[in-house]
Amino acid sequence: xxxxxxxxxxxxxxxxxxxxxxxxxxxxxxxxxxxxxxxxxxxxxxxxxxxxxxxxxxxxxxxxxxxxxxxxxxxxxxxxxxxxxxxxxxxxxxxxxxxxxxxxxxxxxxxxxxxxxxxxxxxxxxxxxxxxxxxxxxxxxxxxxxxxxxxxxxxxxxxxxxxxxxxxxxxxxxxxxxxxxxxxxxxxxxxxxxxxxxxxxxxxxxxxxxxxxxxxxxxxxxxxxxxxxx
Amino acid sequence: xxxxxxxxxxxxxxxxxxxxxxxxxxxxxxxxxxxxxxxxxxxxxxxxxxxxxxxxxxxxxxxxxxxxxxxxxxxxxxxxxxxxxxxxxxxxxxxxxxxxxxxxxxxxxxxxxxxxxxxxxxxxxxxxxxxxxxxxxxxxxxxxxxxxxxxxxxxxxxxxxxxxx
Numbered sequence: 001x002x003x004x005x006x007x008x009x010x011x012x013x014x015x016x017x018x019x020x021x022x023x024x025x026x027x028x029x030x031x032x033x034x035x036x037x038x039x040x041x042x043x044x045x046x047x048x049x050x051x052x053x054x055x056x057x058x059x060x061x062x063x064x065x066x067x068x069x070x071x072x073x074x075x076x077x078x079x080x081x082x083x084x085x086x087x088x089x090x091x092x093x094x095x096x097x098x099x100x101x102x103x104x105x106x107x108x109x110x111x112x113x114x115x116x117x118x119x120x121x122x123x124x125x126x127x128x129x130x131x132x133x134x135x136x137x138x139x140x141x142x143x144x145x146x147x148x149x150x151x152x153x154x155x156x157x158x159x160x161x162x163x164x165x166x167x168x169x170x171x172x173x174x175x176x177x178x179x180x181x182x183x184x185x186x187x188x189x190x191x192x193x194x195x196x197x198x199x200x201x202x203x204x205x206x207x208x209x210x211x212x213x214x215x216x217x218x219x220x221x222x223x224x225x226x227x228x229x230x
Numbered sequence: 231x232x233x234x235x236x237x238x239x240x241x242x243x244x245x246x247x248x249x250x251x252x253x254x255x256x257x258x259x260x261x262x263x264x265x266x267x268x269x270x271x272x273x274x275x276x277x278x279x280x281x282x283x284x285x286x287x288x289x290x291x292x293x294x295x296x297x298x299x300x301x302x303x304x305x306x307x308x309x310x311x312x313x314x315x316x317x318x319x320x321x322x323x324x325x326x327x328x329x330x331x332x333x334x335x336x337x338x339x340x341x342x343x344x345x346x347x348x349x350x351x352x353x354x355x356x357x358x359x360x361x362x363x364x365x366x367x368x369x370x371x372x373x374x375x376x377x378x379x380x381x382x383x384x385x386x387x388x389x390x391x392x393x394x395x
């Protein structure tokens with residue numbers, strides 16, 4: 001698993017550069033006094049970019065067949081892939097945190113300090129769910145299908161909610177309720193800073209995360225692999 | 231070879247355990263999570279249904295606090311005013327306090343009681359404090375969070391039956 005983790009970090013660290021470029025806007029916003037939310041806004045996007053084709057690329061190139069020719073469990077391969085992405089996201093969040101702390105106006109640094117840390121923790125946890133979902137999609141979709149499905153899922157909920165909001169409040173509420181189970185978004189700022197972990201949305205997040213990882217394992221363990229095409 | 235293939239595909243027991251734990255956590259959070267809303271524990275909030283009756287019996291105005299979980303100024307109101315001992319005492323002794331929490335953002339709808347109160351008092355932003363005398367007349371209204379001192383001034387004036395400027 002450690003080897004797969006290292007391999008993931010080695011293969012994908014360059015994508016972090018895109019993330020750092022995106023985070024410059026957030027750092028600039030923090031420097032002129034905007035809240036800490038702007039600083040970590042790109043974190044989920046960075047996690048999704050890091051996860052593109054995380055498994056399907058190995059299947060396409062035949063790398064997965066080579067890896068699994070050794071006594072490596074499929075679950076260990078997936079864990080290595082996932083933890084590799086999580087490690088890179090952690091590096092991204094830590095860098096954004098340090099950059100934010102460095103440029104934040106001195107006068108507001110004390111007041112915003114705790115919110116900066118809780119925003120960082122929240123952004124990291126939310127990105128962890130996005131990475132788990134894309135990992136799951138990558139176990140059965142080729143190419144960039146994993147990210148396309150993730151984006152469609154997000155857009156699908158938002159568009160149908162917007163459509164039904166004016167026509168049927170009941171249907172809109174049902175859509176929102178399903179979305180809150182599949183793509184839960186706890187108020188991490190409040191959860192972390194107030195220690196309110198016993199929150200239904202945090203529990204929904206934990207269940208969605210473990211369910212996505214379990215589904216990825218279940219799907220991946222049943223796949224048959226042909227030879228790579230590259 | 232078949233045994234190797236089988237063990238390679240085995241579902242990780244640890245993940246199964248984590249999934250079970252997450253499911254238990256989900257049920258526990260649904261059952262025992264603190265009620266939604268940002269209600270300070272120092273204030274003796276009553277339900278909207280009981281408020282009118284209680285206001286009539288005690289001869290005190292009802293203080294409706296309209297807010298939402300996601301609303302940052304509402305949290306400041308809660309932290310800087312409702313959680314302060316002297317302000318909480320003033321509210322508990324002079325008003326019948328009712329917390330009205332909007333759930334539109336989270337659940338896509340509000341309960342009929344919340345809808346009715348928001349409509350009746352034309353609430354279009356959070357936080358909004360509305361003071362209603364026992365006879366049903368609106369005695370005061372404060373929109374937004376203009377700071378601790380202004381809110382206290384509003385509460386004191388409303389408790390004396392005066393409408394602050």
